[in-house]
Amino acid sequence: MTTHQRQGVREADGRAAAARDDEEDDQEGQDGQPYDPRAFPPFAVTVDLAVLTVRDSRLQVLLVRRGESPYRGAWALPGGFVRPEESAGSAARRELAEETGLGHDTVHGLHLEQLRTYSDPGRDPRMRVVSVAYTALLPDLPEPRGGGDAAHAQWVPRDRTGPLAFDHDRILADAHDRIRAKLEYTCLATGFCPPEFTLGELQQVYETVWGVPLDRPNFRRKVLATPGFVEAVEGPPRRTGGRGKPAALYRAGPASALHPPLLRPEGRPQP
Amino acid sequence: MTTHQRQGVREADGRAAAARDDEEDDQEGQDGQPYDPRAFPPFAVTVDLAVLTVRDSRLQVLLVRRGESPYRGAWALPGGFVRPEESAGSAARRELAEETGLGHDTVHGLHLEQLRTYSDPGRDPRMRVVSVAYTALLPDLPEPRGGGDAAHAQWVPRDRTGPLAFDHDRILADAHDRIRAKLEYTCLATGFCPPEFTLGELQQVYETVWGVPLDRPNFRRKVLATPGFVEAVEGPPRRTGGRGKPAALYRAGPASALHPPLLRPEGRPQP
């Protein structure tokens, strides 16, 4: 064993086959496969997307309804196979555009973050699939419907996602955890907001993702004291959320990290 | 397009083949491949390990020398293929045991953290390899030599790793970044220490990984004030690092997170 990618590769059928590490069980040609018996074990690689937004003061997830077995009829995270010529990140962005129906331009500037990779042998009952999960944050958009297959993609409140297909519950939980944590020390929260937003909206993002109320004056002080987090939009443009005093508008600043961090109350995350 | 893992799977050659999503370019049977033309694109999946330790007040990395092309003779991170019946995490732990020559028991209790997955199409010149990278922290051990192939695994100071094979420089940099960040808000630093350690040793871990000196009294106060971070070892056992007053011994406590965090000085990470 030792180093992977160690031995030579032979081209077969226009497809690369690498030598596998010469382990103990060195049986070969189990059933007349066309592959070199010493070839690497083949996997399918997919991406899964945990696309989150804040709508109606709730955290919501973009889900698709499965039309085929297994898990037929169940909700699942959108995703798809990584193609031979693209990276997992490119695949994730492509799938996001396709699933949401958003323009490629919209999706292009979006913050897409690799979450982690799920590789349990039994995670797909049919075959060996390794999935690279990504998380994306979207502002509250009209509706995910748009082009083609997006028709069946739909926002579902985070706390109403029944059991999802495959290990997608786990992926979603991990995504939520990651986002909760990243709000503390990054400027990621603006990803949930439209280009121009009020501090109240930004605070609502925090409160929704964390599930705790925050003190408005203190939140305001903290955000404004962090250089580059948000910057005031010029002019007198203001916007109202309904009744009450109109709020000043801000947009995301150039900073990406928060120093010092904006820690959750209680010191410990609530389950 | 839509859900992955959506359509049926047909068994072929004892190997599962999933339908691929019916995309625009739906040509099939390109060159008489034995796979269903609608089959998933096959990938090799490997794990790469960024194994770090602190020796001689320096951050060091466990590297292996490549014996085969490409990158023959270059240093590389240890790693290997994921086997059909194991998860990437299991593969990482197995490879770690094999490469370091540590007992399976030692490796078993070790903190192994998934870093991220690297999937650029060109990252291995021979074939399509997706690699799941893991990070492990080890205390200052005698020498990585032990069984079998471990003979060629060796500690190399972090700042003396020339260009590594493949994209391993990138992986290593990401691992270092991740560890730097995690020291701030987790108790991970004890992973670099032997079962019993002095606060001076713990501080040295922080200073070495972060590359900045810390104030000893303040560090001490902070660590001791964090419940569950470390706990004093009973009795009067003390240990000396050379000359000077012997220091009290501590061991890792039950806590895993630091609240509030132990932030790096300067507010910004240094490159």
Add this chain to the structure above:
DNA sequence: TGAATAGTGTCTTTGAGACAATATGCC
């Protein structure tokens, strides 16, 4: 005794949390 490391105490500054008070809009 002096060098080296361990450990204690204190002062200052910064920032978070609590919360009162004021401002501005809509009905």
Add this chain to the structure above:
DNA sequence: GGCATATTGTCTCAAAGACACTATTCA
């Protein structure tokens, strides 16, 4: 006016940073 939201200000407490000082060991 009355309600709702935005914004400013103040007071207090906890934690971080700086740093002086004491303690214990070895050469």
